[in-house]
Amino acid sequence: MKYPGEPLNILHTIGLKELYPLIRISFSVDDRFDVGRFKKAIIQCNEVVPELFSKYVLEDNSFIPVTDDLEGVLFMGLDPDIDIERWDLFADPQLRIYLNKSEEGYDITIYLSHILTDGAGGKQFLYLLASAYNTGKIDEVNHQDIDWLRQLLKEHPVKTNRQVDHPAKPLTMPALADGQGKRRRTLTIRLSKAETNQLCQAAHHKHVTLNDLFMAAFGQAVQRYADTDEIALACPTDMRQFIPGAEQLRIANHTSRYNIAIKSDLRQPFETVVKAVHQTMANNKQKFQCFQSIKELIDKYDQYPLAELQQIVEDNYHVRNISYTNFGIIDPQRFTFADCAITGFSMLGTYRKYPMFQVAISTYCGQVNLSFAMIGSDAEERMARAVVLTMRDLLREYFLRFN
Known part of the structure; x- marks a missing residue:
């Protein structure tokens, strides 16, 4: 059995030596968690999305099943940040879960292939997994088609501009003398529920989005x-928002991205940067600029060989050294396990080797999480932590000023 991929699966098949394409989700559950029900739920998810237990075949952009049980999918008693080095998306399942006993219950880390799905699809996987755990059944069908996207590209024609994705003044992190002891590290710094609520109120009062605030804070922190006197960032966006009708299960890659490059003087008030980001993003949205990043790949997918398609991705959707992603809100009503508390939730992109760096933002149970996954030394982790703490300080100053 072979499951064909869609064009956007190719987006994350470039630069594999520098960046392995994965999504990392971690959380803790209390001792009421039923491991047997959890195992059954994982199997049920694969029945709906068989690509989860499949290897990825780059040559023809397809997925081929490699197991029908939890062998190679669920691991117990292993450190996820160490063991993940063994993961080979081209030989192993596209899903990998680590379950470790703790004093209070279990620590769970879920890895999803970013070739298979994007962050929004990762959230849908969490909802699917929780639903299977809670009800013992799944009645959904997964959709991966992009007919709707081809139609949108006809309705909103854009011209590809490769300079937009390759800014003249990219953001960078400083090289540090201490490069010894590099290892995989993750960190999450949270706003409290009260702080998150105040930030939402401030954004509403100033008629900006939370995403505007996060991008401005990250850009200015870096x-x-x-x-540089510019903040140049790519902002991934979930194109499912453009699909008419009721929400469908879409564990797939449906992401494009907006590109911004704004002038920024560090002597300016932070509010000025927020306004500039908001205006630029609003203009980009009005022009459907996000379609620029994927139009050429979609248009040429059926006629061009893989190597040329990957070069198209490099031209229009390349891996930036400094990267930003906002996973948005994870619905606590949909991601919950019956009679069991979830704590310490975080959702991250892949591990980036310093001085590459990405901040990943998620909101769960009324708290904003500012997270990163990196490969670096102690000193490099301190630098990454400093950036995230600066982000938090800028956001705090913003809502304290306007509340």
């Missing part, structure tokens, strides 16, 4: 260590 700019403090970069020799």
Whole structure:
């Protein structure tokens, strides 16, 4: 059995030596968690999305099943940040779960292939997994088609501009002398529920989005260590929002991205940067600029060989050294296990080797999480932590000023 992929699966098949395409989700559950029900739920998810237990075949962009049980999918008693080095998306399942006993219950880390799905699809997987655990059954069908996207590209024609995806003044992190002891590290710094609520109120009062605030805070935090007067960032966006009708299960890659490059003087008030980000993003949305990043790949997918398609991705959707992603809100009503508390939730992108760096933002149970996954030394982790703490400080100053 072979399951054909869609064009956007190719987006994350470039630069594999520098960046392995995965999504990392971690959380803790209390001792009421039923491991047997959890195992059954994982199997049920694969019945709906068989690509989960499949290897990825790059040559023809397809998925071929490699197991029909939890062998190679569920691991117990292993450190996920160490063992994940063994994961081979081209030989192993596209899903990998680590379950470790703790004093209070269990620590769970879920890895999903970013070739198979994007962050929004990762959230849908969590909802599917929780539903299977809670009800013992799944009645949904997964959709991966992009007919709707081809139609949108006809309705909103855009011209590809490769300079947009390759800014003249990219953001950078400083190289550090201490490069010893590099290992995989993750960190999450949270706003409290009260702080998150205040930030939402401030955004509403100033008619900006939370995403505007996060991008401005991340951009200015990194700019403090970069020799540039611009904040150039790519902002991934979930194109499912453009699909008419009721929400469907779409564990797939349906992401494009907006590109911004705004002038920024560190002597300016943070509010000025927020306004500039908001105006640029609003203009980009009005022009459907996000379609620029994927139009050429979609248009040429059926006629061009893989190597040329990957070059198209490099031209229009390349891996940036400094990266931003906002997973948005994870619905606590849909991601919950019956009679069991979830704590310490975080959702991250892949591990980036410093000085590459990505901040990943998620909101769960009324709390904003500012997270990163990196490969670096102690000193490099301190630098990454400093950036995230600066982000938090900027956001705090913003809502304290306007509340």
